[in-house]
Amino acid sequence: MQKPAPDGTVRVWDLPTRLFHWFFAGLLCFSFATGKLGPIEWHLISGKFVLSLLLFRLAWGFVGGEYARFASFLAGPRACIAYCAGLLRGGAQHHLGHNPLGGWSIVAMLLLVAVQGGTGLFATDDIYTDGPLKYLVSDAASKRLTTIHAYSINVLLFVVALHVLAALYYLVVRKDNLILPMITGDKTMKSADAHLPGTQAAPAWLAPLLVALALALVFGGLRWFGK
Secondary structure (H helix, E strand, C coil), rough: CCCCCCEEECCCCCCHHHHHHHHHHHHHHHHHHHHHCCCHHHHHHHHHHHHHHHHHHHHHHHCCCCCHHHHHHHHCCHHHHHHHHHHHHHCCCCCCCCHHHHHHHHHHHHHHHHHHHHCCCCCCCCCCCCCCCCCHHCHHHHHHHHHHHHHHHHHHHHHHHHHHHHHHHHHCCCCCCCCCCHHHHHHECCCCCCCCCCCCCCCCHHHHHHHCCCCCCCCHHHHHHCC
16 A cells, blocks of 8 residues: 655556546547537547547556546445435545546546547538448438437536536535646545555556557547548
């Protein structure tokens, strides 16, 4: 187990997790802007990078640092209810990693991004731009997927807004800064913390390898199979 630094902080978020968080957020904003305003070519390229990062995060959720792993923050219904009850009473348990609600919000965002990216591969604007895999489905199926692509973004934006508002709530009301640790990687230990992060960090070479594989799968796969 780690030992807290003299200032009482411990490393919770590893560098790949932090880089993913900010690059993913930036790419989602860029994809949204180019999807609305163009140029559509940039939107398509951005979407490929989003899907690549999504694949990386799914893999990192199984082999990354302790608090990057899904097993560390996906709580069951009983734990979620207990945490919500604690919030209402003003005494919710402090978590070094994602709390039960935050953990499931991460999963919801990843799933919604997967829907956006996946449907975009088959979408069409019926004018001059088709998704790279549109030719694999019928026109009727493409139109249905295009509709999902157009409307599910609103659900994703709603979940993202809740995520941001929750971070601000914790910062202002609960005096728990969740934003800075996603930059520095360090969080302050509190007496209620059940345990310290483990020392079983992923090898330094693993994240770059996974990113390279994800990029190759998405860009290479769509170059090979797409139109």
